Amino acid sequence: MTMDRRTVLKNLGVVSGIGALAGCVGVQEQGEPGSSGGGSGNDSGNGSSDSGPSGTATVWYSLSESEKDEREAAIQRFEEQANHSIENSDISDMEKKTTSAIPAGQGPHTFEWAHDWIGDYVDRGFIADRGDELEVELDQFTEAAADAVQFDGGVYGLPHDSETVTLIYNTDLVDEAPESIEEMRSTMEEFHDPGNDQYGLSYxxxxxxxxxxxxxxxxxxxxxxxxxxxxxxxxxxVVQGAQFAVDNFVPYMPNDPQYEPQASVFAEGNAAFAINGPWYLSTLNEKDVDYEVTTLPSPEDGSPTPYTGITIWYFATAMEDGGDDAVAARDFIEWYVTNEELLLENAEEQGSIPVLQSLVGGDDLPDTVQGFAEAVEQGVPMPTDPRMNQVWDPVKSALTKMFNGDAEPEPAMKQAAKQIRSNWE
Known part of the structure; x- marks a missing residue:
């Protein structure tokens, strides 16, 4: 089973160049719902439209409490501008729900998740190639984002944000970003005092x-x-990297490696550093923590290479019917991913990292988001090959054993590799 990473995070509370798509007719006006395929006409920004049939799109997402209000406001904004309506639902276990509902014909027209499900969901017939119908050109997005929505020549969604993990520091405790691992360790050592609920690192x-x-x-x-x-x-x-992480970070962390106990100590102001993702910023803002975001310092003879994810609106197979509801879903997706005002609001309020080229190359993004954007440049996209699904859990088990002192990195990772190959068979 795929590691359900984003569902866990969202529900905790503390918590090669791409050209224009064939068949693209042009790009809609920024922030206005599209008018393709019999959908709503442009409303000239007046919040209403009388042309074209209306549809009702079913839209699923999985968000933290702090993000839900903004999403619902965005959907209401779309409905006011378009001749469509949205039936939206926050889903607590997206993988379980989509894999059961879509084959039964009860799934959404579109759902929001990181890009790494594409290969698996194409193989299982859960998502559809709708590239020939789009009015949005993929070269409006970063190259990584454009690549992420494609698989075997098809286009299975549209991107709106990127994500990765990087270093966050409490500015009340740390004067400036560490320039080296040695400097970071020195600061963690100075602050780490578990007996008084103070830790060097939240991770x-x-x-x-x-x-x-x-x-x-x-x-x-x-x-x-x-x-x-x-x-x-x-x-x-990889074993060298695992040993490096165990030696340099584990001694300065709370004694439970799971997300919530780790994330909570920094959110409460009780850790000097955190390594976390952009979804975490809304929690920190609610807690009124003073923080800055920076890139991860490099180890000697190495360079941090985190996995990166692209958050996309998937084209579920329900969009294949081509009816008014499918048009409504496509119009909503295209409106959302090209709406500069909305994406900038998400960046400012939630720490989202937009992938729209016009924003990525501009000066309007908050400094914290720029920090994550630089971290994304350090990383590599998560593989979309379906076999990656069998990699997550064995490596998770190995990391847990290392953290608890139950196994050294080399035997733990060898056992994980053995389990993964067995899973593939």
């Missing part, structure tokens, strides 16, 4: 996505379908 260590910067810092990879040796979990380079 969900049982999650391969979070630990990927170090696992892949010395030239290794967890899984790369293009590499001579696809599975690199037990390679010398």
């Amino acid at each position: 969900p260590f049982n999650d391969p996505y979070f630990v990927s910067p170090w696992l892949q810092a010395f030239g290794g990879h967890l899984f790369d379908p293009e590499a001579d040796e696809e599975l690199g979990v037990a390679s010398d380079e």
Whole structure:
């Protein structure tokens, strides 16, 4: 089963160049719902439209409490501008719900998730290629985002944000970003005092996505379908990265590696550093923590290489019927992913990292979001190959054993690799 990473995070509370798509007619006016395929006409910004049939799109997402109000406001804004309506639902277990509802014909027209499900969901017939119908050109987005929505020549969604993990520091405790691992360790050592509920670092260590910067810092990879040796979990380079993370970070963390106990200590002002993602910023803003975002310092002879994700609106198979409801879904998606005002609001209020080129190359993004955008440049996209689904859990188990002192990195990663190959068989 795929590691349901974003569902866990959202529900905790503390918590090659792409050209224009064939068949594209043009790009709609910024912030206005599209008018393709019999959908709503442009409303000239007056919030109403009388042309074209109306449809009702079913839209699923999984958000934290702090994000839900903004999403509902965005949907209301779309409905006021378009001749369509949206039936939206916040889903607590997106993987379980989509894999059961879509085959039964009860799924949404579109759902929001990171891009790494594409290969698996294409193979299982859950999502559809709608590239020939789009009025949005993929070169409006960053190259990584444009690549992320494609698989085997098809386009299975549209992107709106990127994500990765990077270093966050409490400015009440740390004067400036550390320039080296040694400097970071010195600060963690100075502040770390578990007896008084103070810690050097807040870091969900049982999650391969979070630990990927170090696992892949010395030239290794967890899984790369293009590499001579696809599975690199037990390679010398990945084992070196695991040992580096255990030696340099585990001693300064709370004694539970899971997300909530780790994230909560920094959110309460009781840790000098955190390694977390942009979804975490809304929690920190609610808690009124003074913080800055920076890139991860590099180890000697290495470079942090975190996994990155692209959040996309998937085209579920319900969009294949081509009716008014499918048009409504496509209009909503295209409006959402090209709406500069909305995406900038998301960046300012939620720490979202837009992938729309016009925003990425501008000066309007908050400094914290710019920090995450720089971290994204350090990383590599999560593989979309369906076999990646069998990589997450064995590596998670290995990291947990390392954290608890139950296994050294080398045997733990060798056991994980053995389990992954067994899963593939």
